[in-house]
Amino acid sequence: MLTLYDFMGSGNGYKVRLVLAHLGLPYTLVERDILKGETRTPEFLARNPNGRIPTLQLDDGTCLAESDAIIWYLAEGTALAPQSRLARAQTLQWMFFEQYSHEPYIAVARFWKHFFTKLTPQQEMELPGRMEKGYAALGVMEQHLARHPFFVDGRFGLADIALYGYTHVAGEGGFNLDNFPHVNAWLARVADQPGHITIDHKN
Amino acid sequence: MLTLYDFMGSGNGYKVRLVLAHLGLPYTLVERDILKGETRTPEFLARNPNGRIPTLQLDDGTCLAESDAIIWYLAEGTALAPQSRLARAQTLQWMFFEQYSHEPYIAVARFWKHFFTKLTPQQEMELPGRMEKGYAALGVMEQHLARHPFFVDGRFGLADIALYGYTHVAGEGGFNLDNFPHVNAWLARVADQPGHITIDHKN
Numbered sequence: 374m375l376t377l378y379d380f381m382g383s384g385n386g387y388k389v390r391l392v393l394a395h396l397g398l399p400y401t402l403v404e405r406d407i408l409k410g411e412t413r414t415p416e417f418l419a420r421n422p423n424g425r426i427p428t429l430q431l432d433d434g435t436c437l438a439e440s441d442a443i444i445w446y447l448a449e450g451t452a453l454a455p456q457s458r459l460a461r462a463q464t465l466q467w468m469f470f471e472q473y474s475h476e477p478y479i480a481v482a483r484f485w486k487h488f489f490t491k492l493t494p495q496q497e498m499e500l501p502g503r504m505e506k507g508y509a510a511l512g513v514m515e516q517h518l519a520r521h522p523f524f525v526d527g528r529f530g531l532a533d534i535a536l537y538g539y540t541h542v543a544g545e546g547g548f549n550l551d552n553f554p555h556v557n558a559w560l561a562r563v564a565d566q567p568g569h570i571t572i573d574h575k576n
Numbered sequence: 577m578l579t580l581y582d583f584m585g586s587g588n589g590y591k592v593r594l595v596l597a598h599l600g601l602p603y604t605l606v607e608r609d610i611l612k613g614e615t616r617t618p619e620f621l622a623r624n625p626n627g628r629i630p631t632l633q634l635d636d637g638t639c640l641a642e643s644d645a646i647i648w649y650l651a652e653g654t655a656l657a658p659q660s661r662l663a664r665a666q667t668l669q670w671m672f673f674e675q676y677s678h679e680p681y682i683a684v685a686r687f688w689k690h691f692f693t694k695l696t697p698q699q700e701m702e703l704p705g706r707m708e709k710g711y712a713a714l715g716v717m718e719q720h721l722a723r724h725p726f727f728v729d730g731r732f733g734l735a736d737i738a739l740y741g742y743t744h745v746a747g748e749g750g751f752n753l754d755n756f757p758h759v760n761a762w763l764a765r766v767a768d769q770p771g772h773i774t775i776d777h778k779n
Contacts, residue, residue, distance in 0.1 A: 468645075470626060
């Protein structure tokens with residue numbers, strides 16, 4: 374049985390839960406509260422030396438980290454996985470875009486605003502720059518989605534799941550999506566997929 | 577013929593140049609100076625709406641962005657690519673680790689110190705935190721390399737190339753690698769691979 378170490382509020386963790394739901398894979402959910410340092414304990418660091426959720430433990434005890442590596446592993450050979458060499462590269466392009474140009478701005482702004490009552494002075498100073506770069510990422514998505522129903526090959530897949538994780542809760546980070554109609558229409562298409570679950574849904 | 581849009585000082589671009597060299601693939605190099613905004617022109621944004629090098633243009637005009645997606649594409653079916661489902665996931669795990677937990681600290685500190693004569697007040701304030709997180713990433717690598725000669729499956733591959741790009745120039749960002757003997761030994765093993773080129777080597 375797969376064991377998923379996760380924090381329910383995490384969009385990165387939600388990517389994995391969403392793929393597991395779409396694929397109908399059973400798993401044991403073990404919650405680790407990142408707000409209480411529960412991913413920095415010796416027991417957890419033995420599973421993932423980088424100290425982050427989500428971490429997936431396979432049947433043989435092997436642990437995988439990094440949300441996008443985990444969902445790539447889970448989806449191999451299924452309809453969620455890209456089917457051609459070019460589609461695999463384009464899917465990875467959007468997944469790396471998400472982790473480098475989207476998550477550090479949209480997810481971090483949301484983390485600060487959604488999980489804490491007050492920002493630190495450092496966070497206050499960094500927030501405008503993070504918001505600006507988050508909107509830039511949304512702009513790149515909007516431009517692509519104006520011409521495509523999904524991110525790769527015109528069909529729902531891993532790139533959509535990777536980008537949906539934090540885009541659909543961007544409002545909790547103070548982002549206003551009113552000027553991104555194609556992003557909104559895509560969010561609705563993703564939520565409309567058979568097998569969809571919400572971020573707070575437990576297996 | 578492949579066309580690579582790149583900036584020679586970039587460790588992300590170097591990953592692609594290194595893979596192209598290992599695979600013996602011919603390509604046209606088109607340099608774009610990121611210090612002069614040459615990746616934010618309308619002509620460049622038509623190739624990569626996210627405005628970043630490296631960007632690889634394929635024979636049919638399709639453009640791929642994100643260094644790790646590009647090297648995944650180039651290496652498919654070659655000895656540099658991971659050979660099993662688990663090795664593919666572990667390779668991606670280290671590539672996402674690099675882009676999320678390593679590059680934003682080590683590459684950014686190096687970018688500020690190596691390419692500019694003076695840091696801005698904002699950069700001065702952020703630098704200690706970036707150095708701390710960069711050293712944490714080096715610690716995760718050191719721990720893994722104490723038990724493994726390369727990052728995945730005991731053999732040289734994409735994960736090594738992805739992590740070598742900026743680790744081998746971490747000193748230019750002010751990082752002292754003296755306390756990371758296994759990282760140093762691994763850097764030497766990577767540089768010792770047949771077909772290796774240095775970051776300033778042009779095709």
